[in-house]
Amino acid sequence: MAKQFKSLHPTKFYRDYLNHDIRPDGRLISKFRPVIINIGSIATADGSALVRIGKTTVICGIKAELCPPKSERPNEGFLICNVDLPPLCSSKFRPGPPSDLAQITTRFLADLILNSACIDLKDLCIVKEKLVWCLYADIICLDHDGCIIDACLLVLLTALKTVRLPGVEYDAAIDKKTINEDEQKSLSIYNTPVSTTYAMFEDKVITDPTAEEEEISSGLLTIVVKNKELCSIHKPGGSPLSEEKLYDCISETINHADLLITLINTAVAEQND
């Protein structure tokens, strides 16, 4: 009976649940879904991680290539991240060029990495003006069940922490590169921005929404924090939000960030042992 009611009156179905401060999947209104992190699962990548938030699954593989730097920034390497939402992960996406959502997420992540200065591109320089590392971070969503930005940011940071780069010796006179596989250098990550997403449904704010809840909500809000400070807020349109509620969300995010960072560090520490 509940199934039929849900497909006929989805909004009323949710409203009835939310009036009792509970969601159809049994979660409280401000409860997060469990997060699982797995690292180093792709042997062909130089760094890789898989993150699951509830059923949302994203995988990130980082490949390092050698290339000459740009002449305007002779001592900086490159970090190129790309978010792919293939038709495999949800029926919302169709084959063809990247969807708007994929491009927006890619852009948002790139800006975030740049603004938070979590990695220093100068670390990727091998020989000034001649040779730098170019890191291609490809994030692919395998299962889209909401909070895609949170999952992508988490998986990107975790994958960056697992990157191991071989030692390179460069002879500029004869343009000769010698790769030393024995020497494995990890990348310095200076801070870890993490995010949480909220969905607005009528006068309520739902934490960590699923794809279904995102669909039915009147707007989304993503808050990014690092070191207990606000890093970025992403609110793509939707219904207005009062100031108090925004502050509540920010403090909730800061609390949850500790847990996520502990999780990343535990996963990465296990690899180093």
Next chain:
Amino acid sequence: MEGKQRSNVKFVFLKCGVVSQAKGSAYFEVDNTKLIVSVYDPREIPKKTDYSSKGELFCIFKYAPFSCPNRRAHQPDADEKQHSAIVKRALESAVCRHEFPNFQVDVYILVLENDGSALSGAITAAGIALAQAGIPMYDTITAATLAIQGTTKLLDPTLEEETLCTVATHKSDTEIDYDSHGIIVLAMLSTHEQISEFYQLGNLDLETLNESVNILMNAAKDIVPLVEKCLVDYVTKTLKSNAES
């Protein structure tokens, strides 16, 4: 590795129902090869005006950019397009296409890590995903890969073995003829031993071909119980959780 024979199926890991948003999905792992397949509900064939009495399968075979030793581009290359076509041909004879006229079923395959035998893995996994999605089928479809170099035959080759077996070598220093070498992918509907797809690369003599087909057919049959168990496990699990709620 001269004269080496490996004709028993390697340890294969199969799981279905891995993508919550999809109608049917499967995960396949052999050696380091990891791939994921998802299948969606039939939908109307886009950009088509005339009526087709048989439904269509729409397959996309994609390597993740980080899945191979060298980074792959996002745009599908010739290899991926060819693999898509092979998977489509293999599956078409297993699916009752007359059951959904004028509709298409989407099959998306993503290789997360390529360590050889990805194509045969994709066909097996796609068969499981289609079955889980409830698409009417004649039989379970399974596939196997065999790499041949001279007298050496390797079932489910790794990427390195695949590369070695695609190189042509002369029979001896004095002869111009090439030794048998190549890769065969064979997909089969096992109940009636019907071969739905046979894809071969390289240069084989008839005798080797005969032996190889036998090895491959046995290998494809060996995977069937695994596929069946995977599907039965899924059904039991779903029934249990439905009974509880």
